[in-house]
Every structure is written in C-alpha cells, then in structure tokens.
Amino acid sequence: MSTAAWLQLAVFMALLLALACPLAWAMDAVMAGRFALGRRLEAPLWRLAGVRPDEESGWLRYAQGLLVFNGLGLLAVYALQRLQAALPLNPQRMAAIAPDSAFNTAVSFVTNTNWQGYAGESSMSHLTQMLALTVQNFLSAATGIVVALALVRGFARHSAQGIGNVWVDLTRATLWLLLPLSLVLALVFAGQGVVQTLAPATTLQTLESEAPQTLAMGPVASQLAIKVLGTNGGGFFNANSAHPFENPTLASNWLQMLAVLLIPAALCLVFGRMVGDARQGWTILVTMSLLFVLCVVAATALEQQGNPLLTRWGVDQAASALQSGGNMEGKEARFGIATSALFAVITTAASCGAVIAMHDSFTPLGGMLPMALMQLGEVVFGGVGSGLYGMLLFAILAVFVAGLMIGRTPEYLGKKVEAHEMKLVSIAILVTPLLALLGTAVAVMTDAGRAGIQAPGPHGFSQVLYALSSAANNNGSAFAGLSANTPFYNTLLALVMWFGRFGVIVAVLALAGALAAKKRAPATEGTLPTHGPLFVALLAGVVLLVGLLNYVPALALGPVAEHLLLWPR
Incomplete structure (x- = not known):
C-alpha cells in the first residue's frame, strides 16, 4: 500500500476507537434503563401498549x-409498495411495485439486508422511501441490537429464566440510541450537501449537451443517516x-465510513461492561480490528496492481496512463483506489451493503x-448487533476447540459449554453457508437462474455466489452484472435472506436462554483465559478456518479460476 493509504487506515482506526468508547458508555446506560429522562418518557408508552417493563421473558417468548x-413489518413494507400509486407523496407518479419485487424488497429491509433489485429514484415514491424503507432501517437495526444484548445477558446472568423484555429493548434501542444519532448525523449530512427535500426532481443545464438533464431528488439525508448507522446499506x-x-x-464519505462501524465497535465494549x-x-x-486491517491491506494491494491483461494485449502505454495507480475500473476519480478499497472492506465487513465503487469491476x-x-x-465488526453475537x-x-485439545469441558465467561450449547452454536454458524451454497447450486442448475448470468x-x-452470500449473510451489496430482478431471483433471494436472518436469531436466543439458566462455574488453573493475545490469535484462526473452509471449493471455481485466467498460460 502507498503511504497515503497506510495513513488513511491509521487515522480511520484511531477515530473509530475514539468515538466507540464514549458511545459504549452511553449505550450501556440507555439499554440498562439508567437514563432517567428516558424512563419518565417511556412510562406513558408502556401504559398505552399494556407492557410491564419489569417483566422479563424466556428465550422462546422473546423470539416469538x-x-x-x-x-x-414485512406486511407493512409490502403493502406500501403495492399501494404506492394510490397514496400521497408520489410526485413522480410511481406505479405499484410488482409482487415479486415488492416481496423481495420487504424481506430485504426487514432482515437488515437492503438488497435492491430496483432503482429507488425511478421506482419508489417519497412516501415508500420514508415510511416503508427508512422506518424499517431503524427497526431492523434495533432487532440486531436486542438479540446481541439478550445473548450477553445469557453470559452475565446465572440460574436465571429471563433474558429481557423484547418490547422494552426494541423501544430503547430505537428511541434513545438510533433515533438521536441519526437525527444529528442527518443534519450534518444535509450541511455537507446531501439532498433533503420533498421536491420530485431538478432540471440542470450540463456542459456536455444543449439538452437539459433531469436529476431525481428527495428526502435523502434522513435515509442516509440510518442507512449507515444501522448497517442497512440501501440507498435512495x-x-x-x-x-x-x-x-x-x-x-461526507469519511462520516459514512465511520458511521458504519461505530455501533458494532461500541457494542463490543458494551459486552465487556455487561459481563463485568x-x-x-x-x-x-x-x-475484529486485526482481521479488518489485514483485509484492507490485502484489498488495497490487489486493486493497486491493476489488470495484467492490458500488458498481455500489448498496450503498455495505455496501461500506464489508464491504471498508473492500479485498477481504476468502476471507481470514482474523487475517491480513488485506496478509499474505494477501504469502503468496500468496511461495507462487506459490517453487513452494510452501501458502495462507492462497483465491486463487480474489482480484480478477481x-x-x-x-x-x-x-x-x-x-x-x-459485522452488522449492528449481528456482528457481536x-x-x-x-x-x-474457539474455547470448545481448546477444550478438546486438553481434554476438559470448555468454559467461557464462567459458563460450561456442553453438548446442548454446541448444537445451537453449530446450527447458528452453519445456517448461512448452507443457504448460500445450496442457493448458488439451485441458481446455476436451473434455466431461470442461468438466464440472469451476463x-x-x-x-x-462469482456473480451468483456473491449474490447468494450477500443474501444469506444479510449484506445487500452485489456483483451487479447479475440480472437479479426476476421472479426467480426475487423469490430465491428473499427466502435466503429471511432464513439467513431469523434462522440464526432463533438459535442465538435459544443459546442465550440456555446460558442464562446455567450456574456460574468458578475459574480454575485449567480454565482457558479468554482475553489477551493468545485468545485473540485462537479466535481469529477459528473465524478464518471455520468461516472460509465451507466456501473454498466454490471460491476456487469463481474468483480464483478467474484470476488464473488473467495470466498467460
């Protein structure tokens, strides 16, 4: 990497950690109910809704x-899309969204995926963008946060039956965390020039043509703020x-990058505070930071190498002019390669899906x-809440693997990890690769699936594998060369998104209930320390080995094979 790229990465990590520490303190206070003004304002809401804030539930009721x-939420987002032609705040007279596309979009925004098979500015009315998509950005992010906190309570409590009150948790995460942060960030974005208006469009005279150009407009800043803070990713x-x-x-680009990782980073510190x-x-x-930095360095270096085919085709002079800094295809000149690579790693590491460059144009x-x-x-880092859990x-x-090595029952934070817990962990970890790989197999084996491959x-x-990996892991970004806005892909991806989200969540909540009911086991000389460099290395190794081994054959058929084709045989 260049000196500027190293400096950019160092400044980014320093700012992220500096912002995460105070936010973690505030989040812990808010979610634990220590925010006095919040408790007074919440009281009428509980009476109106018939909620008893002090009444906690077990994992099954929490999951239900x-x-x-x-x-x-899914039904509401679907209905608003189907009825938008007859609803107000539709200045460009957008037609109703097709049933399969509306279903895909509804599932996408409910699951915090925000996969978009449509162009928002030419498909969605202002009302749909605000009332359906933006609102669901808040609610899906809050869902991830409360699931993570429920699991942490499972570690922090012992001999307990409850893991929290789902309605209290959702309300506090939305009202006292996501909403204030989004309001402040939206105002800052608007000050930077991000559009925020109910006007349908503006007409400009360009330098390229005598004909005027019409540019869509709308309430963008308000949606952008929660899009990045909630690791949603769906753009206006x-x-x-x-x-x-x-x-x-x-x-504004730096603010977006920092906002994407801010809450996931702070939640790690909240975890430490809650378990004492x-x-x-x-x-x-x-x-998380170690793996993130390694990926940024690798992605930047690979993109700065450029495309060897230009040299192979005998266009050395053109190559030096077109890619003097590396592979600029699909990247904006104002951002460049280093920032584009950093943003790409941030958005796919954090389950966000927002993009400033075409991932389909990256080197293999x-x-x-x-x-x-x-x-x-x-x-x-992962999505808001989902990254932590x-x-x-x-x-x-990781502690289970370490326990097998020394022949003793593994423990983590004073809780013995036994067969029941490992079954739930295995289900939660294997759900997403199963969905991604089976979905990819179905797509490439059927005529309807192959029809979308360009x-x-x-x-x-690789385009198909990326799409199914994105859907199963609720990211939302794409190798956009795949024509996925078809009934086949809209249905397939929607099912993968739904079960990729809630299949994991149900298993995580069941695990939270099992851990909360356990007694705390005292630490002994044989207990593995779960802090310090040794455990960092063990945890990073388990993530890389277990996470990637499922996909090695598929990656060999896609990007690895494509990379080998770039070089003369």
Missing part, C-alpha cells in the same frame, strides 16, 4: 415477539453512496475479499 414484530439512489447527491464531499470484565470486550474488538482476488468477508458470517458464537467454538465462465459463477 421478535418474529411477530418483524413479520408485521441506484448508484448508492457513489451518487453525488448522496455522498457529495470527502467529508472490560478485557473481554476489548478482546473481541481487537480480534480484490473482489473475492469482500465476498469472503461476508462468507465469514459478517463477524468482522456472530463473533461470540465463534468465541464459544458474464460467461468463472466471473458469472
């Missing part, structure tokens, strides 16, 4: 509440964060890194 809550515009109305300045050992939270955060191995980050299970699953697996050979296979 989340499933009902998100199921109602089809070009997402590459659009100048959505990302007008270098400052700050070192545990820092261990998780350092592991450069594009494989974002794909592999998703296939790890979105645990390198995903990494904690790998932490349990690029022949390994790259076409």
Whole structure:
C-alpha cells in the first residue's frame, strides 16, 4: 500500500476507537434503563401498549415477539409498495411495485439486508422511501441490537429464566440510541450537501449537451443517516453512496465510513461492561480490528496492481496512463483506489451493503475479499448487533476447540459449554453457508437462474455466489452484472435472506436462554483465559478456518479460476 493509504487506515482506526468508547458508555446506560429522562418518557408508552417493563421473558417468548414484530413489518413494507400509486407523496407518479419485487424488497429491509433489485429514484415514491424503507432501517437495526444484548445477558446472568423484555429493548434501542444519532448525523449530512427535500426532481443545464438533464431528488439525508448507522446499506439512489447527491464531499464519505462501524465497535465494549470484565470486550474488538486491517491491506494491494491483461494485449502505454495507480475500473476519480478499497472492506465487513465503487469491476482476488468477508458470517465488526453475537458464537467454538485439545469441558465467561450449547452454536454458524451454497447450486442448475448470468465462465459463477452470500449473510451489496430482478431471483433471494436472518436469531436466543439458566462455574488453573493475545490469535484462526473452509471449493471455481485466467498460460 502507498503511504497515503497506510495513513488513511491509521487515522480511520484511531477515530473509530475514539468515538466507540464514549458511545459504549452511553449505550450501556440507555439499554440498562439508567437514563432517567428516558424512563419518565417511556412510562406513558408502556401504559398505552399494556407492557410491564419489569417483566422479563424466556428465550422462546422473546423470539416469538421478535418474529411477530418483524413479520408485521414485512406486511407493512409490502403493502406500501403495492399501494404506492394510490397514496400521497408520489410526485413522480410511481406505479405499484410488482409482487415479486415488492416481496423481495420487504424481506430485504426487514432482515437488515437492503438488497435492491430496483432503482429507488425511478421506482419508489417519497412516501415508500420514508415510511416503508427508512422506518424499517431503524427497526431492523434495533432487532440486531436486542438479540446481541439478550445473548450477553445469557453470559452475565446465572440460574436465571429471563433474558429481557423484547418490547422494552426494541423501544430503547430505537428511541434513545438510533433515533438521536441519526437525527444529528442527518443534519450534518444535509450541511455537507446531501439532498433533503420533498421536491420530485431538478432540471440542470450540463456542459456536455444543449439538452437539459433531469436529476431525481428527495428526502435523502434522513435515509442516509440510518442507512449507515444501522448497517442497512440501501440507498435512495441506484448508484448508492457513489451518487453525488448522496455522498457529495470527502467529508461526507469519511462520516459514512465511520458511521458504519461505530455501533458494532461500541457494542463490543458494551459486552465487556455487561459481563463485568472490560478485557473481554476489548478482546473481541481487537480480534475484529486485526482481521479488518489485514483485509484492507490485502484489498488495497490487489486493486493497486491493476489488470495484467492490458500488458498481455500489448498496450503498455495505455496501461500506464489508464491504471498508473492500479485498477481504476468502476471507481470514482474523487475517491480513488485506496478509499474505494477501504469502503468496500468496511461495507462487506459490517453487513452494510452501501458502495462507492462497483465491486463487480474489482480484480478477481480484490473482489473475492469482500465476498469472503461476508462468507465469514459478517463477524468482522459485522452488522449492528449481528456482528457481536456472530463473533461470540465463534468465541464459544474457539474455547470448545481448546477444550478438546486438553481434554476438559470448555468454559467461557464462567459458563460450561456442553453438548446442548454446541448444537445451537453449530446450527447458528452453519445456517448461512448452507443457504448460500445450496442457493448458488439451485441458481446455476436451473434455466431461470442461468438466464440472469451476463458474464460467461468463472466471473458469472462469482456473480451468483456473491449474490447468494450477500443474501444469506444479510449484506445487500452485489456483483451487479447479475440480472437479479426476476421472479426467480426475487423469490430465491428473499427466502435466503429471511432464513439467513431469523434462522440464526432463533438459535442465538435459544443459546442465550440456555446460558442464562446455567450456574456460574468458578475459574480454575485449567480454565482457558479468554482475553489477551493468545485468545485473540485462537479466535481469529477459528473465524478464518471455520468461516472460509465451507466456501473454498466454490471460491476456487469463481474468483480464483478467474484470476488464473488473467495470466498467460
């Protein structure tokens, strides 16, 4: 990497950690009910809804509440899309969304995936963008947060039957965490030039043509704030964060990158505070940061190498002019390679899906890194909440592996990890690769699936594998060369997104209930320390081995094979 790229990465990590520490303190206070003003304002809401805030539930009732809550959200988002032609705030007279596309979008935003098979500015009315998509951005992010906190309570409590009150947790995560942060960030974005208006469009005279150009507009800043803070990723515009109305300045780009990882990083420290050992939270955060930095370095280096085919075709002079800094295909000149690679790693590490460059135009191995980050299970920071509970699953697996090595029952944070817990961990870890790989197999074996592939050979296979990996792990980014806005792909991806989200969540909540009911086991000389460099290395190794081994044959057929084709035989 260049000196500028190293400096950018160092400044980014320093700012992220500096912001995560105070946010973690505030989040812990808010979610534990120590925010006095919040408790007074919540009281009328509880009476109106008939909720008893002090009444906690077991894991099954907690899971049922989340499933009902998100199921109602799915119906609401679907209905608003289908009825938008007859609803107000539709200045461009958008037609109703097709049933299969509406179903896919509804599942996508409910599951925090935000996969978009449509162009938002030419498909969605302002009302749909605000009331359906933006609102669900808040609620899906809150769902991830409360599941992570429920699992942490399972570690922190002993001989307990309850893991929390789902309605209290969802309310506090939305009202006192996501909403205030999004309001402040939206105002900052608007100050940077991000569009925020109910006007339908503006007409400009360009320098390229005498004919005027019409540019779509709308309430962008308000959606952008929660899009990045909630690791949602769905953009108001089809070009997402590459659009100048959505990302007008270098400052707005930096704010978006920091906002994507801010809450996932802070949640690691909240975990340490809740279990009464700050070192545990820092261990998780350092592991995530280590894997993240390695991926940024690798992605940047691969993109700065350029495309060897230009040299192979005898166009050395053109190569030096077109890619003097590396592979600029699909990247904006105002961001460049280093920032584009950093953003790509951030968005796929954090289950966000926002993009400032076309991942489909990355070099084969450069594009494989974002794909592999998703296939790890979105645990390198990961989505809001989902990154933490995903990494904690790998932490349990790591102590289990260590226990097998020395022949004793593994323990993590004072809880013995036995057969029941390992079954739940195995289910939660294996759900997403099973969905991604089976979905890819179905797509490439059927005529309807192959019809969407535009690029022949390994790259076409990579496009399908990326799409299913993105859906199963609730990321939402894409190798956009795949024509996925068809009934086949809309249905297939929607099913994969739903079970990739809630199949893991149900298993995690069941694990939380099992851990909370356990007695705390005292530490002995044989207990594995779960903090410090040794456990960081063990945890990172387990994440890489277990997360990627499932996908090695598929990656060999796609990006690895494509990379080998770039070099003369």
